[in-house]
Amino acid sequence: MAQFKGNAVVGQSGGPTAVINESLVGVIQAVKESGHIDQLLGAKHGVRGIINESFIPLKNVPGELLDRIAATPASALGSTRDKPDAAYCEKIFKAFAKNNVRYFFYIGGNDSADTARIVAELAHKESYELCVFHIPKTIDNDLRVHDHTPGYGSAAKFVAAAVMGDNFDNKSLPGIKVDIVMGRHAGFLTAASVLARQHDNDGPHLIYVPESPLSEDKFLADVDRVYSQHGRCLIAASEGISKPNGLTWAESMAQGIEHDSHGNVQLSGSGALGDYLADLIRRKLSPPGGKKLRVRADTFGYLQRSFPGFVSPVDAREARLVGRMAVQYSAEGQTEGSVAMRRLPDAQYKIETFLTPLAGVAKETKHLDASYIADGNNVTDAFVKYAKPLAGELPNVGGFDELD
Amino acid sequence: MAQFKGNAVVGQSGGPTAVINESLVGVIQAVKESGHIDQLLGAKHGVRGIINESFIPLKNVPGELLDRIAATPASALGSTRDKPDAAYCEKIFKAFAKNNVRYFFYIGGNDSADTARIVAELAHKESYELCVFHIPKTIDNDLRVHDHTPGYGSAAKFVAAAVMGDNFDNKSLPGIKVDIVMGRHAGFLTAASVLARQHDNDGPHLIYVPESPLSEDKFLADVDRVYSQHGRCLIAASEGISKPNGLTWAESMAQGIEHDSHGNVQLSGSGALGDYLADLIRRKLSPPGGKKLRVRADTFGYLQRSFPGFVSPVDAREARLVGRMAVQYSAEGQTEGSVAMRRLPDAQYKIETFLTPLAGVAKETKHLDASYIADGNNVTDAFVKYAKPLAGELPNVGGFDELD
Numbered sequence A, B: 001m002a003q004f005k006g007n008a009v010v011g012q013s014g015g016p017t018a019v020i021n022e023s024l025v026g027v028i029q030a031v032k033e034s035g036h037i038d039q040l041l042g043a044k045h046g047v048r049g050i051i052n053e054s055f056i057p058l059k060n061v062p063g064e065l066l067d068r069i070a071a072t073p074a075s076a077l078g079s080t081r082d083k084p085d086a087a088y089c090e091k092i093f094k095a096f097a098k099n100n101v102r103y104f105f106y107i108g109g110n111d112s113a114d115t116a117r118i119v120a121e122l123a124h125k126e127s128y129e130l131c132v133f134h135i136p137k138t139i140d141n142d143l144r145v146h147d148h149t150p151g152y153g154s155a156a157k158f159v160a161a162a163v164m165g166d167n168f169d170n171k172s173l174p175g176i177k178v179d180i181v182m183g184r185h186a187g188f189l190t191a192a193s194v195l196a197r198q199h200d201n202d203g204p205h206l207i208y209v210p211e212s213p214l215s216e217d218k219f220l221a222d223v224d225r226v227y228s229q230h231g232r233c234l235i236a237a238s239e240g241i242s243k244p245n246g247l248t249w250a251e252s253m254a255q256g257i258e259h260d261s262h263g264n265v266q267l268s269g270s271g272a273l274g275d276y277l278a279d280l281i282r283r284k285l286s287p288p289g290g291k292k293l294r295v296r297a298d299t300f301g302y303l304q305r306s307f308p309g310f311v312s313p314v315d316a317r318e319a320r321l322v323g324r325m326a327v328q329y330s331a332e333g334q335t336e337g338s339v340a341m342r343r344l345p346d347a348q349y350k351i352e353t354f355l356t357p358l359a360g361v362a363k364e365t366k367h368l369d370a371s372y373i374a375d376g377n378n379v380t381d382a383f384v385k386y387a388k389p390l391a392g393e394l395p396n397v398g399g400f401d402e403l404d
Helices: A020-034 A047-051 A063-071 A088-098 A110-125 A154-171 A188-196 A216-230 A249-253 A271-285 A313-331 A381-391 B019-035 B048-052 B063-070 B086-099 B111-124 B154-172 B188-196 B216-230 B249-253 B272-285 B311-329 B381-391
Strands: A007-012 A040-043 A056-058 A100-107 A131-136 A175-179 A206-207 A233-238 A296-298 A336-341 A349-355 B008-012 B041-042 B055-057 B101-108 B129-136 B177-182 B206-208 B232-238 B295-299 B338-342 B351-356
Touching: A007 A020, A007 A047, A020 A040, A020 A063, A020 A100, A020 A313, A040 A349, A040 B381, A047 A088, A063 A249, A088 A100, A088 A110, A100 A110, A100 A313, A110 A131, A131 A175, A131 B249, A154 A175, A154 A188, A154 A233, A154 A313, A154 A381, A175 A188, A175 A271, A188 A206, A188 A233, A188 A381, A188 B019, A206 A216, A216 A233, A216 A271, A233 A271, A296 B295, A313 A336, A313 A349, A313 A381, A336 B086, A349 B216, A349 B272, A381 B381, B008 B019, B008 B048, B019 B041, B019 B063, B019 B311, B041 B048, B048 B086, B086 B101, B086 B111, B086 B381, B101 B311, B129 B311, B154 B177, B154 B188, B154 B311, B154 B381, B177 B188, B177 B272, B188 B206, B188 B381, B206 B216, B216 B232, B232 B249, B232 B272, B272 B295, B295 B338, B311 B338, B311 B351, B311 B381
Parallel strands: A007 A040, A007 A100, A100 A131, A131 A336, A175 A233, A175 A296, A206 A233, B008 B041, B008 B101, B101 B129, B129 B338, B177 B232, B177 B295, B206 B232
Antiparallel strands: A040 A056, A336 A349, B041 B055, B338 B351
16 A cells, blocks of 8 residues: 655666666556656756756656657667755655655666665654655666666676677787776676587686786786787776786776766777777787787777667566566555665576665675676676576577587 | 780788678679689788688689678688888788689779789789779779769668668757768768768758868867757768868877878877867867756777678679679680779669770779869768669658658
8 A cells, every 4th residue: 555645756867778768667657557646757867856856757757659769779868877865855845745746756876776775864863754755776786685687687688798709809800809898896797798609719818807916927828828828809998907916907098087976987989998908918918029810809888888789588577577676666555765676586587576775785886796796807607597588589600610 | 805814813902991891792693603713712801811812712702601601791812001111012822823813803893903902013014814803892982983882872771761760869969969970081882871871850950071171160060050059960071071271180189190001191080070079069168157068079080891681782782793793804805904884874873784804993093073072061962862772772661741
């Protein structure tokens, strides 16, 4: 039984994913169907749209447009990186009270879960009746408690396909190639590059994640060994790879690089780390006096989070589901939490959703389990088993070496 | 009536495309069907495989594997950047004579057409009976005589989709974004970013191609104007953009950067140009003493040429067709040429193939017609009409601003 009578606000926050609008459309559909909410207001650019009372009424958006929006990457309502403090939250309440908002659905990552937590706590303190639900999204897949996060599967599919194509590229014109994959602190997305491998000699030959500190010596020895063995080398490295001294490669490489408003170092939207690693290999591993090694680097950049038309169907379905479930939980009388998924112990991949406290998801990031990392330069079969159903089917490719 | 009795060699050369193996499979299928060729030998890594007599017999490759190879990016036979001189060609003839090779099908761009031309001329000179056919491929779309080139449509689709996604990304978290697209000399691929636009305010807001020299002052004034108007700015710039003094931006920016074996400057496989442009905007357009502008750059890199599972169906079909037609022309008694396409003057998009002399295609590149470029920072509707059928259908996306 729904507890509060009034309107709802839905907002989107943080970095884009390819399926974040599936969750939004899930909320809209479920609100239309359940009937316990009066108006459904979409906040433009997250919490910023709330304090500015910049809303889009969402109940009457035509279904044809919703279908297209669901297939569109990046927040259709606009996003924000604002992180509300107490004063900011006062403004949120004023806007909520003025508009009789009793349900707040916030789609985002762990920063957004933290925003939801702060808003919910202030609501308690001020005895304002408010349901607060965090709806997960992040390509980083780094939310605690959640088995995995909508947005990750599609990004994983994109990275796996990109590395798969690059493996054939590298096979046809052999050389050393570095691919930089998103993920500041968690290596889930970089690790997904393993899904590109189909045969013994396929790349990525080396996979580096932030969880496993990497010295320059080990990196160069790894590349040298693979290149000697295969005459080529394909490397997937996370933008957040770190050195044994605790600094990231990006930090030790650059001084005075940009920070975003959350204090994070700018790693994405720049090819600097990839170019640095390529140059390092070229300088240190080219034969003295001989021909320079052919080394190239690509930084996959924003394409990983906002490439349209190439989503994982499982991911799209689950993103829709967590949006719908947030509304359903609110209709059942739940008042707050993060909508999480867990796997059922079936042989086939199957999940169910549950509500988990906001505080347990907020702020902190989840990391790749140690059992997923091998030798500091590879990932394990256990990780493949974990990630494969999330990315879904990959292109069905082949080569003449299958005849051997 | 086929003139010569003997074997055939097929090879692949130059940079990958997503559909280069469609052409290879077209050759294999047509050879199996026509019956005028004895053995069909696939040369591993192009001309290098010929002189090393490193061949794969192709007539008995299972159809199931051929289907998967056709859908696989980058040369399945391996590629090469070798450009044969007279001495190299002597070795080619020795290998051809030894293996009674009378048909040579070479899949590649204008460098490959030139290789085919040299080989054909030496065959004439030495009175060696040899049919030589160039089968076009290049994501650059820069072959003279050819209306367009297999490989371009799929790369154009990838670039258009990537920029389309990035437009929504940029809309949801506004800022200035630079996307660097492949194309040293020809702007066809960068120009294809225009296909991402669906509504008035959609990016790419600025499109820069190598054919239209661009000064730093014009670039900064363009970005400033768009950013003031829209509060955001999405830029698609070719890796080969040049300055009014004739140097490329990459040349004027960097000293001592790598050259490949054809004397080309290394532009791909590095994020340097994008990072340079982003930094230039940040330095010159950020308000003095105020908050630095949010500027990011992505360099699409190898993904443009070897991303699997996202090809243009028209492009895949045509790539298969030109491979098949090379064999058919040889069966009809033609002895040499490049297999080109031209458009029929129907209202609907329709093409036919024809044979054109190798010399007319070799070496030199075709450029974007002046009628396709607008104001030095945009492309025209005439270009959209030209490119749209080649890229094929793009993701069907949408946003709430359609309600306005």
